[in-house]
Amino acid sequence: MLTFYHTPLSVNSRRVWVALLEKNLPFEAIVLNLGGDQLKPDFLSLNPFHHIPVLVDDGFTVIESFAILDYLEAQYPSPSLLATDPKGVATLRMVEMVTVNELVPAINPLIKQMMGFGQDPEEAIAQAKQKAEVVLKFYADKLGDGPFFCGDQLTLADVVAGTFAPWFEQLGLPMANYPTLQAWTSRLMNRPAWQTTQPSAEELAAFRDRMKQRMAAQGQ
């Protein structure tokens, strides 16, 4: 039996959550409140770095979302979320790495602004948008005319980049400039796995309030 420790609003968790759903794997979900649950001894015994997501499969513990995705593909290969041809394998990994190494750091100021956690100077916002646009152009280039990054089948490239896609507009990145990416985003948002894992406006507002309280308590 799979046990998935997560927090619904975390994109690191969501990529695993979407993969579990896309692979039709039954699992028990344990939701952590990151206000302290992650520091309790039981959870620290699973992940000493106190991060979600964590997956436990029949007593075997996997931390780090990308290791979890690898494990799921190896242990439960069907349906596959991997590419098989060499160009697809490279595209999949490029999209994954560009997402975490380029997109994530670039959009930090935009997330901060969207969530109302503070406002960086205009120059920093403009620079963040510029960097994010380079990623969007890269995505559009890799997507080409295909429905998904690696062709006709959904792969982990779509899962990893696609769990950010619903936020692009709200981050101030106009998707009308990227019609093929916009169509890809709609394609993903129509899938049950994306619909199940998309946070509601209420969940988002509650998260925003909790974070603001936490930041105020820490004097930020």
Ligand SMILES: N[C@@H](CCC(=O)N[C@@H](CS)C(=O)NCC(=O)O)C(=O)O
């Ligand atoms: N590299 C890790 C990052 C995980 C991560 O940063 N998780 C955050 C939530 S998005 C977390 O658990 N934060 C709570 C903490 O560090 O105490 C992964 O991909 O799984």
